[in-house]
Amino acid sequence: MKAHPKEQLRLLELAQVDARHARLQHLAKNMPEQLHLVEIEQDRRDRRAAAAQSLGELEDAQSELKTIQDDSKLVAARRTQDEQRLQQATSTKDIAALQAELQTIARRQDTLDDQELAQLELVEKLTAAHDERVAAMREIEDLAADLLRRRDLARENLRTEAKELATDRRTLVDGLPEQLVALYEERRKRSGIGAAELIGKVSSASQETIEVADLARIAKAPADEIVFCPDTDAILVRTERSAI
Structure with missing residues (x-):
């Protein structure tokens, strides 16, 4: 010919136009931002799961604390009631029974106070752990969001360049x-x-x-x-x- x-x-x-277009296609399939997103995806899932698990543990501990505090309120109310009854009691038998019950209530209150203190410490510990895991999750999610923004911007630039190359190619082909x-x-x-x-x-x-x-x-x-x-x-x- x-x-x-x-x-x-x-x-x-x-x-040259076709070579540039081939490079654009390669870049589109191997964008650093997209590759980085793929690399951190498992870490993102792990951190989300860790944050969710820590939240569940914290909520369970808070629920247990509320139960203890509610029990403590009931015991305190019963103690107040018995103390009022004791002041009004005249029978030796009734007085002895009320005093014995108040001693039992006092022991129960001491137990509940110890449990509340321990549970408060646990809630504080789990709150700190949850805050730490949430911070770790937000850190990687912020990174992912930044990578997504930069990837989408890069894709838009590639699409713009690809359109320009397509126009150049048509012009060249039409002249041959x-x-x-x-x-x-x-x-x-x-x-x-x-x-x-x-x-x-x-x-x-x-x-x-x-x-x-x-x-x-x-x-x-x-x-x-x-x-x-x-x-x-x-x-x-x-x-x-x-x-x-």
Whole structure:
């Protein structure tokens, strides 16, 4: 196939656009922010679970504390009632019974006071643990939120650049013969590179030095004749930088 040297140069522009688009696709699939989000996802789940567990433990302890405090109020009320009854009692038997019950109530109150103190200490300890776990959860959630914002911004920038590249590509394709574009696309599907420049004696498609025999054959070909990279089959475009 033949193509004017200027058209071949435009193929290099098209190849550059396609290479940039390929890089955009690679970036979209391997965004550092997204990769970081994936890396911390298990840690996020673990910290959320730890915060939820600590909250459950704290609520259980608070509930137990309330039960103890409610029992203490009932005991205190019963003691007040018995003390009032004792002041009004006249029977020796009733007085003895009330005094015995007040002693039992006092022991029960002492037990409840000890339990309340211990439970208050436990609630304080669990509150501190819960606060610490919530802080750890918020720390990683803040990091995740920042990564999401930066990822979405980067994606938007990639989409904008991709649209610009699509416009550039259409302009280039519209200015080239259909057969030449078809050949370019066929070669690009085959090796990933549709067209490449011959720089010195090196094909920029393979980054390899072309052998002497192949280079001689390429040098003899007319300027408007399409030649190919011996290693990749990409269209090889000769320019002022080619050593032929």
